[in-house]
Amino acid sequence: MAPAARDALSRADHIVGYDTYVQMAGPFREDQKVHPSDNRVELDRSRHALELAAAGDTVAVVSSGDPGIFAMAAAVLEVLDTETDPRLRAVRVVVIPGITAAQATASRIGAPLGHDFCVMSLSDNLKPWDIIERRLRLAAEADFVIALYNPISKARPHQLATAFDILRSVRTPDTPVVLGRDVDREGESLTVTTLGAVRPEQVDMRTCVIVGSSRTRLLPRDDGSIMVYTPRFYPCGEGA
Amino acid sequence: MAPAARDALSRADHIVGYDTYVQMAGPFREDQKVHPSDNRVELDRSRHALELAAAGDTVAVVSSGDPGIFAMAAAVLEVLDTETDPRLRAVRVVVIPGITAAQATASRIGAPLGHDFCVMSLSDNLKPWDIIERRLRLAAEADFVIALYNPISKARPHQLATAFDILRSVRTPDTPVVLGRDVDREGESLTVTTLGAVRPEQVDMRTCVIVGSSRTRLLPRDDGSIMVYTPRFYPCGEGA
Missing domain, CATH: 3.30.950.10 (Tetrapyrrole methylase, C-terminal domain)
Known part of the structure; x- marks a missing residue:
């Protein structure tokens, strides 16, 4: 895992992602809350991550490979693109590349x-x-x-x-x-x-x-x- | 830089690559020999790296981005593909991916x-x-x-x-x-x-x-x- 991805995970209050990938990204500290989810619920998972972030916490959305290539980054941005809630729209999103x-x-x-x-x-x-x-x-x-x-x-x-x-x-x-x-x-x-x-x-x-x-x-x-x-x-x- | 790339550089006796990229990859230890070269001499650089490796040393060939994408990995394999010297042909080559x-x-x-x-x-x-x-x-x-x-x-x-x-x-x-x-x-x-x-x-x-x-x-x-x-x-x- 790239150092930038490792740093982001370390800074996160919440870890959101497909169960298998969250397990591969761990272990996490006791003060970090892990939200594993099923495969194929990318939009629900993205909305959940945005809601946690809108509440003021730092959230890491875990992907395998490069999150920007057939993975979670586009899903999060799809939700933001259709979202009307100003709290969610204000969430800052940073994408950290990986090896696809x-x-x-x-x-x-x-x-x-x-x-x-x-x-x-x-x-x-x-x-x-x-x-x-x-x-x-x-x-x-x-x-x-x-x-x-x-x-x-x-x-x-x-x-x-x-x-x-x-x-x-x-x-x-x-x-x-x-x-x-x-x-x-x-x-x-x-x-x-x-x-x-x-x-x-x-x-x-x-x-x-x-x-x-x-x-x-x-x-x-x-x-x-x-x-x-x-x-x-x-x-x-x-x-x- | 990915940990695997950092490890490979640390293990290398010789660092070969385009001057700018070698500088970005450093600094290196005193026991490591750095061989910076001009841009656009990929095949000469690859042959040089293979010759150093054939002599028994560990050699890191530095690329920017992903060495496998429009970069040095293909150049090294092009040289190997046309090489007849059995010492060079026997060199083990490992490619470590990066962010292109x-x-x-x-x-x-x-x-x-x-x-x-x-x-x-x-x-x-x-x-x-x-x-x-x-x-x-x-x-x-x-x-x-x-x-x-x-x-x-x-x-x-x-x-x-x-x-x-x-x-x-x-x-x-x-x-x-x-x-x-x-x-x-x-x-x-x-x-x-x-x-x-x-x-x-x-x-x-x-x-x-x-x-x-x-x-x-x-x-x-x-x-x-x-x-x-x-x-x-x-x-x-x-x-x-």
């Missing part, structure tokens, strides 16, 4: 995000699936390295296969794919495969999927391991 | 990267400009929030204007734009403007430019400041 899952996964395997990349969520809880399909196709045509968040869930078991099919229609089967599960946590696993070989069954909600660009390379190391990186240069005459 | 400029800028202003986004470099030192134009157009059509690195230089003063024109052909003039210069360093500056109003003269090489998606919103705060965020949800029937 794509960076954690990338760093463990080399530098797949070494050149132009995008990060997108496959969850259609909050956006229509046709938008996601269109965005995937354009991202593939743009030859971005693509990091996929929320790649699969029980409620939508078939969409990741569709996503891989879209990417396969633009990229070659030997395109490197990295699967990072629970990176930087207990039970971390990393898999290097290819777009031709990857199967949705290898992926769950806790996996970050990084699909290489046309330039991303596998780098077999002398110790038998494999690293993955995307070079910084792009040769002339070799279009996306 | 887009995250630092985003966190200071709210959560503009709260939904699907891309990060791309406008530098045509290492890739042809026509690839960059095509990628920009596709990124805009995909409705990504777009973070631009290396947005302008003395050698290419006119390309940023072209880039803004491409984005204006797809996005509306009121699209929020954030300019973060030297964020988290001395003399940090942050500007919130719009795609209709932004001028290339407001931007230099040390600026990270974040152009919002169709969904990115300005959030005026009661204290007179402005925050910027991209909501996590995407309404049905409102295409990219």
